[in-house]
Amino acid sequence: MKAREPRKPSRKQTPPAASRPATLRRKAAARADLAVGVGLATVDLMCVAPRVEHRLVEVSVFSMQGGGSATNILAVLATLGVRGRYFGRVGDDEFGRFILRSLQQLHIDTSMLAIEQGKVSPVSVIQIDELSHQRKILLSRGNVTTLSTRDLPDRLLDGARLLCIDGSQPALQAAVAEKARAKGITVLLNASQLSGGMGELLTLSDIVVASERFANELAPSDELANSLREITRLGPRTAVITMGEAGAVALEGTKLVQQDAIDVFVADTTGAGDAFCGAFAYAQLKGWPLERALPFANATAGLACRSLGSRSGLPTVDEVVEAMKRG
Numbered sequence: 001m002k003a004r005e006p007r008k009p010s011r012k013q014t015p016p017a018a019s020r021p022a023t024l025r026r027k028a029a030a031r032a033d034l035a036v037g038v039g040l041a042t043v044d045l046m047c048v049a050p051r052v053e054h055r056l057v058e059v060s061v062f063s064m065q066g067g068g069s070a071t072n073i074l075a076v077l078a079t080l081g082v083r084g085r086y087f088g089r090v091g092d093d094e095f096g097r098f099i100l101r102s103l104q105q106l107h108i109d110t111s112m113l114a115i116e117q118g119k120v121s122p123v124s125v126i127q128i129d130e131l132s133h134q135r136k137i138l139l140s141r142g143n144v145t146t147l148s149t150r151d152l153p154d155r156l157l158d159g160a161r162l163l164c165i166d167g168s169q170p171a172l173q174a175a176v177a178e179k180a181r182a183k184g185i186t187v188l189l190n191a192s193q194l195s196g197g198m199g200e201l202l203t204l205s206d207i208v209v210a211s212e213r214f215a216n217e218l219a220p221s222d223e224l225a226n227s228l229r230e231i232t233r234l235g236p237r238t239a240v241i242t243m244g245e246a247g248a249v250a251l252e253g254t255k256l257v258q259q260d261a262i263d264v265f266v267a268d269t270t271g272a273g274d275a276f277c278g279a280f281a282y283a284q285l286k287g288w289p290l291e292r293a294l295p296f297a298n299a300t301a302g303l304a305c306r307s308l309g310s311r312s313g314l315p316t317v318d319e320v321v322e323a324m325k326r327g
Contacts, residue, residue, distance in 0.1 A: 033285050034083045034159050038176050039070025039166035039190075041088050041103075041113075042122040042139070043095040046270070046309050050130040060130060065309040066102030067124055069166035069190050072271050072310050076278025076300065078106040079314040082285060085109035087156055087176075089144050091119030102311075112153050119144045126270055128308075135270065149175040157183055162281055165205075166190045170197025177204035186284060189236075190277045194218050203235040207284065209277045215241045224249050225256055238290070240297075242276050244269070248298050252290045259294045262302040262323055271310020276301035279320070299323045 044067030049057045066075065074084035086108055090096035092115050099121060103110050120142040127136040149172060156176070157163065163180040165173040167189065174197065177187045181204060189205040191198065194217040202208060208231055210218075219230035224241055228251035231239040240250040247260040279300030283293030299320045307313035315323070 033161060034085065035074060035077050035162040035164055035281060035285070036085045036087065036157060036160045036176075036180075037070040037074040037164045038087050038169070038173055039164070040068035040122065040168040041066070041071040041086065041090060041099050042068040042124050043098050044270070044309060045123065045125045046128065046268075047126065048128045048130055048268075048308065061308060063308050063312065064098070065311050066099055067271070067310055068099075068122065069168070069192070069274050069277075070164060071099070071103060071108075072274035073164045073166075073190060073278040073281065074103070074108050075106055075311050076275050076304075076314055077282055078108055080279065080282045080300075080317050080320075082282060083107075083109070085112065085156070085160070087112045087153065089114040089116055089147055089151075091115070091121040091142055091144050092117050093119070093121055095123050095142075096121035112156060114147075114151070116144050128268055128270075133266065133268065135268075147172050152176065152179075157185060160185050162285060163187045164190065164277070164281060165201065167192070167195060167198050167201055170195070170201055174200050174204060177201065188277070188281050188284070190274065192273060199234070202231070205236050207238045207240070207280070208236045209240045209242065209273075209280055211273060212241055212243050225251065228256070240280065240294070242273055242301070244272070248276065248294055250290055250294050255290055257290045257294050259298045262299050262326075264302040264306060264323070266305045267313075268308045269305050270308075272301045272305050274310060275304035275314065295324055296320060 044065045046063040047059045048061035049059045074086055078084050090099050100110055122142045123140050125138040157180055163185055180187050187205045188207040189201050191208055191210040191214045193214055215227040219227040221227045228239045238252045242248045245261050249258040276297045280293055280297035283296050303315040303323055304313050
């Protein structure tokens with residue numbers, strides 16, 4: 001089956017990421033590590049119980065954590081030792097205050113996180129079957145006013161080397177990505193599912209970390225290498241497909257690297273893709289080659305599954321290195 005062509009962007013095209021002037025890339029590399037995240041921030045209400053399909057279920061384990069792809073990636077980077085800055089908007093309710101506190105506890109810059117009065121913040125209720133570990137996610141985006149390009153702070157990208165986006169606000173994220181490219185800042189897209197506006201974000205990204213579902217929707221093929229090639233033809237210089245228990249595969253130029261998942265006890269896979277993405281971003285900031293970056297990201301994602309939720313089990317660099325040694 002031939003891959004469907006993504007929707008063509010309406011705004012003026014910028015050159016592919018691979019053609020970014022080398023002088024801009026070198027200038028960005030000279031800065032101290034700082035990653036900017038733009039995208040979804042939620043509160044995750046984690047519930048573990050048997051027989052989640054029943055009408056009345058008694059929860060055996062409950063946890064309230066920060067969530068959302070963009071902020072999860074920043075949380076991973078913070079745990080690995082990279083400074084982060086988040087731009088977004090939440091309500092002035094308890095969920096919004098929890099999101100703010102959870103980021104501040106990780107020393108992530110929240111000076112550009114807007115608090116909107118009288119609004120309800122995004123929240124996810126995640127039900128996990130005690131035996132099968134299967135999940136059901138109920139997401140409410142709340143009623144905060146959608147951010148527009150007019151809301152972008154002038155100094156959002158100051159000092160940044162990396163921009164992380166998740167496709168949740170495509171028009172806004174495309175505008176930020178264009179500004180980042182003009183400054184020589186690497187743009188990383190965490191692509192979990194194909195949705196409106198994703199085609200433009202792909203053309204503006206240097207790196208795409210895609211779920212297997214996204215790859216199958218965008219560029220279906222019996223060979224993942226062919227899907228990766230289709231993705232890189234759209235602009236990114238590096239494309240990665242994560243496959244859960246089967247590991248991950250990545251393409252950069254003509255270099256194809258595949259990595260098996262590590263052997264680890266899995267309590268919950270919530271946020272595993274975000275953990276992979278954050279660790280891969282860390283490797284890019286360190287200038288690691290693909291054959292070193294992929295195992296590091298894979299091991300980080302595996303270790304993040306050791307406990308409930310997307311943030312409670314995030315590993316340090318030393319823990320990841322030790323897990324890689326054990327294989």
